[in-house]
Each structure stands twice: as C-alpha cells, then as structure tokens.
Amino acid sequence: MTTPIYYPNDIPHIGHAYTTVLADVLARWYRLNGHDVFFLTGTDEHGLKLQRTAEKAGKTPKEFVDSMVPVFKKYWSLLEINYSRFIRTTDPDHEELVKKVFEELYSRGYIYKGKYSGWYCVSCEKFYSEGEYVEQGGQKLCPIHNKPLELVEEETYFLKLSALQEEVTRLIEEGGIVFPEGYAREILSRIKKEGLRDLSVARPKSRVYWGVELPFDRDYVAYVWIDALLNYLTGVGFMRDNNSFEKYWAEAHHIIGKDILWFHSAIWFSVLRMLGLSPPKRLIVHAYIVNRGLKMGKSVGNVVLIDDLVERYKSPDAVRYLLMRLLNLDKDVEFDQSLLDNIYNSELADTYGNLVRRAGVLAMRKLGGRVERAGPDPGLEQLSNSTVEKVGRLMQEVRVSEALSTVLDLLREANGYMNKTQPWSLEDPREPLYNVLEALRIATNLLYPVMPATAESLARAFGFQLRRVDRLAFGQVEAYSVSEAPILFEKVGKA
Numbered sequence: 138m139t140t141p142i143y144y145p146n147d148i149p150h151i152g153h154a155y156t157t158v159l160a161d162v163l164a165r166w167y168r169l170n171g172h173d174v175f176f177l178t179g180t181d182e183h184g185l186k187l188q189r190t191a192e193k194a195g196k197t198p199k200e201f202v203d204s205m206v207p208v209f210k211k212y213w214s215l216l217e218i219n220y221s222r223f224i225r226t227t228d229p230d231h232e233e234l235v236k237k238v239f240e241e242l243y244s245r246g247y248i249y250k251g252k253y254s255g256w257y258c259v260s261c262e263k264f265y266s267e268g269e270y271v272e273q274g275g276q277k278l279c280p281i282h283n284k285p286l287e288l289v290e291e292e293t294y295f296l297k298l299s300a301l302q303e304e305v306t307r308l309i310e311e312g313g314i315v316f317p318e319g320y321a322r323e324i325l326s327r328i329k330k331e332g333l334r335d336l337s338v339a340r341p342k343s344r345v346y347w348g349v350e351l352p353f354d355r356d357y358v359a360y361v362w363i364d365a366l367l368n369y370l371t372g373v374g375f376m377r378d379n380n381s382f383e384k385y386w387a388e389a390h391h392i393i394g395k396d397i398l399w400f401h402s403a404i405w406f407s408v409l410r411m412l413g414l415s416p417p418k419r420l421i422v423h424a425y426i427v428n429r430g431l432k433m434g435k436s437v438g439n440v441v442l443i444d445d446l447v448e449r450y451k452s453p454d455a456v457r458y459l460l461m462r463l464l465n466l467d468k469d470v471e472f473d474q475s476l477l478d479n480i481y482n483s484e485l486a487d488t489y490g491n492l493v494r495r496a497g498v499l500a501m502r503k504l505g506g507r508v509e510r511a512g513p514d515p516g517l518e519q520l521s522n523s524t525v526e527k528v529g530r531l532m533q534e535v536r537v538s539e540a541l542s543t544v545l546d547l548l549r550e551a552n553g554y555m556n557k558t559q560p561w562s563l564e565d566p567r568e569p570l571y572n573v574l575e576a577l578r579i580a581t582n583l584l585y586p587v588m589p590a591t592a593e594s595l596a597r598a599f600g601f602q603l604r605r606v607d608r609l610a611f612g613q614v615e616a617y618s619v620s621e622a623p624i625l626f627e628k629v630g631k632a
C-alpha cells in the first residue's frame with residue numbers, strides 16, 4: 138500500500154492527509170483481514186522546486202529537507218499513520234536504485250539524447266504543451282497554480298515512451314488496474330488524442346543541481362518525477378531484497394490524487410514495462426478536497442491545516458473519520474466546516490459516543506460491569522452480521538464513506554433497540570445490554586481501521602477483543618467485563 142511521496146517544501150495539509158489516511162485505513166483493513174501489508178509513504182526531495190525553496194530559506198537543499206522530514210513524521214504520527222517505511226528520495230538505497238535503473242534503461246536503448254524546448258511549471262515539476270496551459274495577457278500560465286510558466290530550452294535525454302504506446306494502451310483497456318474505471322477512460326482518451334510522447338527525463342546540472350546524477354552523463358541529474366516514481370520499487374526492495382520484492386510488488390496498491398494520474402499510469406506503466414516488471418495491482422485514484430471551489434493548495438491560499446481540525450475535534454480519530462466520511466473517488470468535495478460539525482455531532486457524539494456511554498454506565502450500575510451472554514435479539518443479530526458482510530464488500534470497492542454510513546446504521550438501530558427495551562427500568566437488564574454490547578463490539582471492530590485508538594480503548598474499557606473481520610459473529614462473546622464508560626466524543630458548538 139503506497140501513498141504519493143509528498144514534496145516537503147511546506148507542511149502537509151488536509152489534502153495530503155486525505156490520501157495518507159485513506160492508505161492507512163486500507164492498510165489496516167487488509168491487516169485486519171489477515172494480510173501481511175507493507176505500507177510505504179515518504180517524501181519527494183529532489184528537483185527544482187525544492188532547490189529554490191531551500192535557496193529562499195537560506196539553506197542547502199539537504200538541510201532544508203532534513204528540517205521538514207520530522208514535521209511530516211510528526212503529522213503522520215499525530216494521525217496514527219502506521220507506515221512500514223518512510224522513504225526519502227535522498228536515502229542512499231534509493232539514490233543507488235535510481236542510478237541502476239537509468240543505467241538499465243540506457244543500456245536497453247530506451248534513453249536517447251536530444252534537444253528540448255518547452256514551458257515548465259516548477260510547482261508541478263512538469264512541462265505543459267500548447268492547449269494545456271492558460272494564455273493570459275501574453276503570458277503562459279500553469280492551469281493548476283495559475284503561475285507563469287518558464288521557457289526551458291536545452292539538450293536533454295529522452296525516454297522512449299512512444300515505443301510503449303500500444304502495450305500501455307492495451308494494459309489500461311483490459312481494465313482492472315486503474316480504479317475507478319472513469320480515470321482509465323480519461324487516460325485512454327488522452328493517449329488517443331496526443332499519443333504517448335517521449336519524455337525528457339534529465340536536467341542539466343548547470344540549471345538543476347539537486348538530483349540524482351545520471352550514471353552515463355555526469356553533467357545531468359534524473360528528472361524528479363522518474364526519481365520519485367521509483368520510490369515504489371526501492372521501498373519494497375527491488376534489486377536489493379528479492380524476497381521482499383517478489384512478495385510485495387505483485388500486490389502493489391498505489392493510492393493517489395487525480396492530479397498525478399498521468400504520471401502514475403501512462404508514464405509509470407511504461408517504465409515498469411521497460412524494466413520487465415508487472416504493473417501495480419491497483420491504482421486507486423481520488424478526487425480533490427476543494428475550498429471555495431478551488432483545489433486546496435498553498436499557492437491558492439485556501440489551505441486547511443491538520444492542526445485546525447485536530448484542535449477543533451480534539452481527537453485525531455475524529456479527524457480520520459471525517460476525512461473518510463468526505464471521501465469521494467470520483468467527485469471533488471467542498472470543505473465545509475459546518476457540515477463536518479454536523480456529521481461529528483450527530484454520528485460520533487450523539488450516536489456512537491452516546492450509545493457507548495449509556496451501555497457502559499448501565500452495565501456498571503446494574504450488573505457491576507459483568508454482562509453475560511443472553512439470548513440474541515434476532516433483529517440486531519441479523520443486522521450485525523449483514524453489516525459485516527456489506528462493509529466488506531464496500532471496502533473492497535474503496536467506498537469507505539458508505540462503509541461508515543453502514544456501520545452508523547447499525548449503531549442507530551442499536552440505539553433504537555435500547556430505547557425500546559429500556560434496560561434501565563428492568564430488574565435484570567442482562568439480555569438487552571448483552572445485545573447492545575454485541576452490536577457495539579461489531580461496529581467498533583469495523584470502525585477500527587478508521588478510528589484505531591478509539592476502537593482499542595473501547596475494547597479495553599468493555600473487555601472484548603478486536604478480531605479478524607471474518608470472525609466477528611454476533612453472540613460469540615461469553616461475557617463482557619465493563620470497567621469504564623468513556624465519553625468518546627464531546628459535542629462541538631457552532632463554527
């Protein structure tokens with residue numbers, strides 16, 4: 138499971154968290170289903186953008202990125218991102234791999250020297266061709282950053298992507314890799330329209346010194362995007378640890394935003410093919426979080442910081458939940474604080490939190506915390522079991538937001554059951570409480586990938602174990618020992 142490796146030119150915002158949390162949720166989900174998951178994230182540290190940012194900050198590029206990496210790690214740890222490796226493109230094993238790969242591509246005849254001239258966006262680290270850029274007042278602007286493009290004319294090395302056009306087209310047409318399908322069609326129509334053109338994959342050191350030197354020409358460094366894509370191979374041990382590579386590469390799941398789809402499909406699939414490697418198993422693409430209609434980003438000035446949300450909801454788990462509740466692979470979603478407040482209050486505080494609190498208090502007050510198994514309520518039993526199955530199906534299709542709604546339906550039903558059976562008024566409330574606790578246990582277990590700390594602390598407070606998803610059957614717990622009735626989520630006021 139991989140995330141894009143982020144540019145550490147600035148601190149990450151909730152757009153980056155959107156992708157990273159999704160990848161973590163999927164990694165945890167698969168682990169919960171008994172899979173061995175290697176989860177890779179990291180930073181993309183070379184290139185002109187970083188070189189200039191460091192210059193402005195009065196630091197060397199290496200000093201600058203060294204100062205940013207702990208910041209990324211701090212945010213990922215705050216959001217409970219449980220990665221297996223945090224890869225940096227300045228890691229020695231990665232730089233070595235980039236050199237080996239360039240050597241290999243060169244010796245296979247896929248790299249040739251030529252002259253290039255084009256319009257470059259430093260923020261995107263890519264060239265834009267006519268029709269792609271915006272023309273305004275005689276200037277050429279980047280369609281994403283709205284900043285002037287720079288004219289670059291130089292001798293460079295090209296990667297012969299054109300040689301792979303047919304193969305890559307077929308690969309994408311066969312389907313199954315690029316997900317959701319709509320993005321595959323987008324790529325195919327772009328290939329059809331403009332073809333798969335050879336790509337400039339080198340930069341003269343005189344202009345861009347901050348990169349991996351090319352083994353066959355020391356006056357050049359590798360284009361930052363090829364350098365970056367190769368992290369996915371370094372991360373699982375390509376050319377270094379064959380066992381690991383064989384085990385993980387065949388199952389690679391890349392999670393990306395739609396802004397970098399072309400690089401991760403047309404270009405990446407070609408490079409892999411040139412190296413004789415299989416494509417990733419799945420390329421999962423999501424749309425943007427937008428704010429006031431524009432993609433959240435530093436240059437637009439509409440960024441919402443991770444800290445803003447963690448401070449507001451006082452719980453990293455709640456932030457993860459809200460981001461996943463917004464998740465939409467196909468369509469951009471607008472950031473709307475009052476919508477998030479409503480979801481938080483009604484789903485987390487009023488439904489989930491309230492049920493936990495009520496069940497916990499009653500179990501302790503009425504039964505001294507010990508709730509033994511009692512007859513299953515057929516309605517709750519059936520709904521719990523079908524929820525497990527449905528959530529499994531939805532997660533397979535990365536419909537995380539719907540999976541969460543499905544769990545919420547179960548919790549609402551359990552709240553209703555509680556109101557109906559009124560355990561507080563019963564002499565012996567064992568049966569209704571046991572049934573509510575079973576529904577809560579199953580819901581909590583299903584919520585674990587999204588809210589791991591909450592699930593673990595509730596499992597401790599109520600005395601149950603988190604299990605594999607195929608082993609959740611309703612009615613299996615013999616007895617609960619409730620030692621605490623935590624208030625999981627405090628309501629928030631008006632924004």
Ligand code: MSP
Pocket residue numbers: 140141142143144151152153155156181365366367368392393394395396397424425426427432433434
């Ligand atoms: N360094 C490259 C990626 C190289 S991967 C081999 C890069 N970095 S980035 O820092 O710009 O991160 C881009 C990614 O961050 C997007 O693809 C997406 O996953 C995430 N997002 C950044 N802003 C976002 C939104 N406003 N909305 C959704 N995702 C966002 O590109």
